[in-house]
Amino acid sequence: DAGVIQSPRHEVTEMGQEVTLRCKPISGHNSLFWYRQTMMRGLELLIYFNNNVPIDDSGMPEDRFSAKMPNASFSTLKIQPSEPRDSAVYFCASSPEFAEAFFGQGTRLTVV
Amino acid sequence: GDSVTQMEGPVTLSEEAFLTINCTYTATGYPSLFWYVQYPGEGLQLLLKATKADDKGSNKGFEATYRKETTSFHLEKGSVQVSDSAVYFCALAPGSARQLTFGSGTQLTVLP
Numbered sequence: 001d002a003g004v005i006q007s008p009r010h011e012v013t014e015m016g017q018e019v020t021l022r023c024k025p026i027s028g029h030n031s032l033f034w035y036r037q038t039m040m041r042g043l044e045l046l047i048y049f050n051n052n053v054p055i056d057d058s059g060m061p062e063d064r065f066s067a068k069m070p071n072a073s074f075s076t077l078k079i080q081p082s083e084p085r086d087s088a089v090y091f092c093a094s095s096p097e098f099a100e101a102f103f104g105q106g107t108r109l110t111v112v
Numbered sequence: 113g114d115s116v117t118q119m120e121g122p123v124t125l126s127e128e129a130f131l132t133i134n135c136t137y138t139a140t141g142y143p144s145l146f147w148y149v150q151y152p153g154e155g156l157q158l159l160l161k162a163t164k165a166d167d168k169g170s171n172k173g174f175e176a177t178y179r180k181e182t183t184s185f186h187l188e189k190g191s192v193q194v195s196d197s198a199v200y201f202c203a204l205a206p207g208s209a210r211q212l213t214f215g216s217g218t219q220l221t222v223l224p
Contacts (some may be wrong), residue, residue: 003153031210043156043201043214056211091155095210100146103155 002026004104006092012110018080021107024073025094033101034077035037043091049075056078082111114139118202118215125222131189133201133218135176138183143204145169145178145185146212150199159187192222201208 005024013019025032047057049069060067064083071077075101079086089108092103119134137143144163148156160169165180172190185202202215 033211039178042216044211045211045213048211057163093156099210100144100161100205101210101212103157105153105155 004092004094004102006090006104006107008107009105010108010110012112015083015111016076016081017111019076019082019086019109019111021090021092021109023075023077023092023104025075025092026096026102028074029096029102030072031095031097031101032069032075033093033095034075035093035103037089037106038087038089041054046077046090077111080108086110087111088112114143114204114213116204116213116215118129118218120220121217122219125192125220126175127194127224128191129222131187131192131196133187133200133202133220135185135187135215136183137202139206140183141207142180143178143206146203146205147174147176147185147187148203148214150201151213152167152198156201186220191211192220194222194224195207196220197222209213 007022032049037043046059047067048055052069067077089106091106093103095101115138135164146161147159149159150156160171162169162178167175175186198218201217203212
């Protein structure tokens, strides 16, 4: 099993540009999570999907952030427009029914 | 809301020393409790878990016991190795849900 796959691993972009982060969950897992990790705020849950449906997006910081899960094998997190304070490591995780989450290796985003 | 409080780091130990990282939580109901480990440049990996009071999770020589009376889930290892150097995160998931609330993380460095 390849695990949760995130792309890109690193992204550097200029302020104001659109950024799209991608995630392929583990096959058969029905829940998908996006987390953000920063030194100041630690690990924060941004949004949670169950069976491709967004269940809890209360952690999405503002309207500039959006997430989609068009099918069971793919999700995106988009930031438009990006700002320097969005710089962080973004993790995607997936889990099967009633079990713990498996994390991807993360995307390190730098907005300059 | 739910929260997890972890022992402040960083923690530096000599090889073969005893390790304790304290973790306490606040939650309604009966959460599941987890310890995740993050090695440099990587995503989080599940280290161990406990799903009900008095359960002991264990893996790779690490142990933690779910103490409902003290709302704690302290991580212990009898003899640490250099390869245990990483950041350790305590986390909880409410009830049967899978979304995680993380502590701030504790950086562990083990010196030879």
